[in-house]
Amino acid sequence: MRQSSVWLLVIATFSLSVSSLSLAADHERLPPVRKLTAEQSKVAAANYQKYCVLCHGEDRQGYVNDHAPSSRSKELFESGIPHAVLRPIQYGRPGTAMGGYLDEAGGPMTLDETWDLMYWLYEQSGVKQRAPLTTKPVEGDIARGGELYQQHCTDCHGKNGEGVNAPALGNQTALAHNSDEFIRYAIQHGREGTPMLAFKDKLPAQDIDNLTAFLRSRADGWQATQPVLKPLPTPDQFVLNPEGQHPNFTLQDGLYVSSADLAKALVAKQKIVLLDTRVTSVWQTAHIEGSFPMPYYSDFDEMTEALPKDVMIVAYCSCPRAAADYVIEQLRDRGYQRTAVLYEGIFGWMHLGYPVVRGAVNSHAAATKEGMEADNTR
Numbered sequence: 001m002r003q004s005s006v007w008l009l010v011i012a013t014f015s016l017s018v019s020s021l022s023l024a025a026d027h028e029r030l031p032p033v034r035k036l037t038a039e040q041s042k043v044a045a046a047n048y049q050k051y052c053v054l055c056h057g058e059d060r061q062g063y064v065n066d067h068a069p070s071s072r073s074k075e076l077f078e079s080g081i082p083h084a085v086l087r088p089i090q091y092g093r094p095g096t097a098m099g100g101y102l103d104e105a106g107g108p109m110t111l112d113e114t115w116d117l118m119y120w121l122y123e124q125s126g127v128k129q130r131a132p133l134t135t136k137p138v139e140g141d142i143a144r145g146g147e148l149y150q151q152h153c154t155d156c157h158g159k160n161g162e163g164v165n166a167p168a169l170g171n172q173t174a175l176a177h178n179s180d181e182f183i184r185y186a187i188q189h190g191r192e193g194t195p196m197l198a199f200k201d202k203l204p205a206q207d208i209d210n211l212t213a214f215l216r217s218r219a220d221g222w223q224a225t226q227p228v229l230k231p232l233p234t235p236d237q238f239v240l241n242p243e244g245q246h247p248n249f250t251l252q253d254g255l256y257v258s259s260a261d262l263a264k265a266l267v268a269k270q271k272i273v274l275l276d277t278r279v280t281s282v283w284q285t286a287h288i289e290g291s292f293p294m295p296y297y298s299d300f301d302e303m304t305e306a307l308p309k310d311v312m313i314v315a316y317c318s319c320p321r322a323a324a325d326y327v328i329e330q331l332r333d334r335g336y337q338r339t340a341v342l343y344e345g346i347f348g349w350m351h352l353g354y355p356v357v358r359g360a361v362n363s364h365a366a367a368t369k370e371g372m373e374a375d376n377t378r
């Protein structure tokens, strides 16, 4: 037993020194970090405040809602820019509470704003030296990696990489954008100030490669898609079934309506306003039919100008309640009493088998490595 761990150590040290040699050779390929102007920083800080605080927190600490990861950990910013930080901001991680913020995907930010927000987060993290990671594949024994995964990782990341209280490692979008070395870096070094511990002193380097290869093997192809954006509804479309009866919900804690009760009211064509409080890009992807987008970052004084006070208003999100709770609080402060939050959120609603309307998409070629590198230095 002892002897084999000595061997593993020798192997670990050997492969570490080999990989640091090859890393050094690629060092000069790191794209430069662009320094933001004072004006760009100001806009980026305001965008963070408006769009990200809800889940990632005032101090970028993460874990405020729905296990949103840290937006300041040293290791993420050493290894993650540009792509591993930029792409989730732009396109989100479908199937998780992280929506996309780029206008092209139906979100509220321009391309330049997403880049500036990424550089702003980098500057705020205080990281001075980026890890020289390449896009080279990490080779390893996938079967062995799978065993190690079941042994060490499922409590937080889930048996099938679906994420329990940590990022979904099997997420196709994440796997499409995160390089092997980025994944390996997270396993080796962990993420400071978060539950993700460093495995470099717990597992031999070869096993970390095996784990990386295993995670990579879960990426069975991902087609980049571009949503065909629907026009957003206008305020005269707030009320569903204007001729219908008022619903009579029993609200848990004076606030929450169940999916079952909401579904019944919709089937019975009762009079209701249904608000989707997520970033608008995910309303474009899928929403409960008839819902009106009122994202958590709306100007509520403006949004409520045409919103009637005598109709039952139900808000929902996917986090599963944080954004909807916030919006309903804003409405109650403005005198809207007949208000409720969908308890299970839209993922719970879908999970229970209730319908959603899905957006149309144009498939186009998956982003190529070349394409991704071409705009590395924006």
Ligand code: HEC
Pocket: 062, 068, 069, 070, 071, 073, 076, 148, 149, 152, 153, 154, 155, 156, 157, 165, 166, 167, 169, 174, 183, 184, 186, 187, 191, 194, 195, 196, 197, 199, 211
């Ligand atoms: C105690 C819970 C826990 C365990 C056990 C754990 N992780 Fe994590 N992991 C996390 C959390 C939480 C994060 C996100 C940290 C942050 O805020 O950046 C994370 C992040 C990661 C990331 C980066 C993902 C991304 O999208 O940025 C990878 C890769 C990862 N873990 C792999 C593993 C592997 C492989 C194992 C098993 C060897 C493992 N983790 C074990 C909690 C855990």
Ligand code: HEC
Pocket: 047, 048, 051, 052, 053, 054, 055, 056, 065, 066, 067, 068, 069, 070, 071, 076, 084, 085, 086, 088, 089, 093, 096, 097, 098, 099, 101, 117, 163, 166, 167, 168, 171, 174, 319, 323
């Ligand atoms: C509704 C909650 C929510 C909001 C709002 C939100 N995020 Fe996230 N974010 C998440 C969750 C949850 C994840 C992890 C998803 C997963 O499982 O991979 C995440 C992941 C990320 C990641 C990937 C980090 C990593 O370790 O892999 C980045 C970067 C990120 N978010 C940045 C942002 C920024 C910037 C904003 C504002 C423009 C924002 N998020 C708004 C919930 C949110």
